[in-house]
Amino acid sequence: MPTVRVAEATDAPTLVSLVRRAYQGERGWTTAAALLNDERMNEAQMLKKIEDPETTVHVAMDGSRIVGCCELVRLENGKVHFGTFAVEPELQAAGVGRYILTQTEIAAAKMGVTCVEMTVIAQRPELIAWYQRRGYALTGETRPFPFHTLINGGALRDDLYFVVLEKPVSMGV
Template sequence: MPTVRVAEAADAPTLVSLVRRAYRGEGGWTTEAALLNDERIDEAQMLKKIEDPETTVHVAIDGGRIVGCCELVRLENDKVHFGTFAVEPELQAAGVGRYILAQAETAAAKMGVTCVEMAVIAQRLELIAWYQRRGYAPTGETRPFPFHALINGGALRDDLHFVVLQKSLGV
């Protein structure tokens, strides 16, 4: 399995490329390509995440290259938000994502939080099921989709929204 470390500013271009391939490409087991045709994230947004003191971006490295990433954003009430989760499409379904998620949960527990939450596009049923198999449960909360924030593209449907999932870390 890969090693995981905290991202550095120099990682931003590689991470942007990875996230775009993972979210908008056709090669992995799950993609948003049928829902959205934008660029997902740009370098300025990634740098902002990396430099935000309330956010920790983690990178997974295998064979000297970045093969995955995620972010943990500290929230109030002993929670973190898990997001910007991406795995190289050719490594999806090979256990890398499961490993990165487990490492993120371990990092969250070390931060002293008791709950990890995430927001997943409601139409991505296969991804929601994947998270549920890893102990995440829908909270019943939904959030609007940020159509206004799409970069160089748009949504392919107008009914997108997020469902919130969470998992207790049992700390």
């Protein structure tokens, strides 16, 4: 399995490319290409995440190659938000994502938080089910989809919204 480390500013271009391949490509099972045709994020946005003191971007390394990433954003309510999760498409469904998620949950517990929350596009039932199999539960809360943040493209549907999932974490994860 890969090693996980904290991202550095020099990782930003590679991370943006990875996120775009994972979300907009046709090869991975987690692609959102049927819902969105935007670039997902740009280098400036990734750098902002890496440099934000309330955010930790984690990078999964297979030797010297970045094969996955995610972020934890500290929230005011004692929780962290998990997002920007991407795995190289050819490594999806091989346990890499599960490993990264587990390592990130351990990191969250070490931060002293008790809960990891995330948002998933409601129209992605297979992805919601994957997180549920890993212990995340739907909270019943929904959030609007940020159509205004799309980059060089747009949504292919106008009914997108997020569902919120949560999982309690502790040092015993």
